[in-house]
Amino acid sequence: MSTPKTPHVKTPTTHTVTTYLPPQEIPIEQIPIHAKLPIRKDGHPLLAEILAKRENLYYVHYCEYNKRLDEWVQAEKMDTTKVEMPVHKIIQNSDRKGSDRRTGTGRKTLKGKLHSYTCSQNAVRVNAH
Numbered sequence: 565m566s567t568p569k570t571p572h573v574k575t576p577t578t579h580t581v582t583t584y585l586p587p588q589e590i591p592i593e594q595i596p597i598h599a600k601l602p603i604r605k606d607g608h609p610l611l612a613e614i615l616a617k618r619e620n621l622y623y624v625h626y627c628e629y630n631k632r633l634d635e636w637v638q639a640e641k642m643d644t645t646k647v648e649m650p651v652h653k654i655i656q657n658s659d660r661k662g663s664d665r666r667t668g669t670g671r672k673t674l675k676g677k678l679h680s681y682t683c684s685q686n687a688v689r690v691n692a693h
Contacts, residue, residue, distance in 0.1 A: 577656070578654050578655060578656050579654070579655065580652050580653070580654050580655075581652070581653050581654075581655060582598065582650050582651070582652050582653075583650075583651045583653070584600060584648040584649065584650055584651065585648060585649045585651060586648070587601075587645075587646040587647060587648050588646075588647060588649070589644060589645045589646075589647070590644055590647045590649070591644065592639050592642065592644050595614065595642075595644065595647055596614075596649070596650065597614055597615065597616065597617065598613060598614065598615075598650040598652075599613070599614050599647055599648060599649055599650055600612065600613050600614075600627065600647070600648040600650075601614075601642055601643055601644065601646055601647045601648065602642075602643040602646055603624060603626075603637055603641050603642055603643070604641045604643070605626070605637075605641075609643060610626050610627075610629070611626070611627045611628075612624040612625060612626045612627060612637075613625045613627060615634065618636075620638060620639050621636045621637070621638060621639075622636065622637055622638075622639065622642070623635070623636050624636075624637055
């Protein structure tokens with residue numbers, strides 16, 4: 565005898581959307597992972613996202629640049645007067661608007677973690693009220 569087949573139930577999946585508050589001044593000790601701020605590189609300020617912290621060093625991804633340029637930088641190179649704080653929101657796939665699997669639009673993820681791709685194209689800035 566064979567066992568009856570159970571119907572396939574599709575479970576809703578979720579993804580994370582990250583938005584950013586307007587730039588503000590924040591002490592270096594309070595800046596969280598995924599915050600964005602200008603960093604001096606070769607004498608020029610470049611917008612970067614913090615990916616990791618270790619004592620006085622921060623691993624950053626320069627927005628609009630290839631991830632091979634990601635590097636550890638000292639806190640002294642960071643402009644803490646223009647920090648864009650991240651706001652993460654988890655939503656169900658059924659709630660997604662403006663995203664279509666067939667066209668490949670929407671958030672890119674890597675094993676459930678935010679990918680540095682969010683730094684430039686899918687990040688949204690919101691106004692604080």
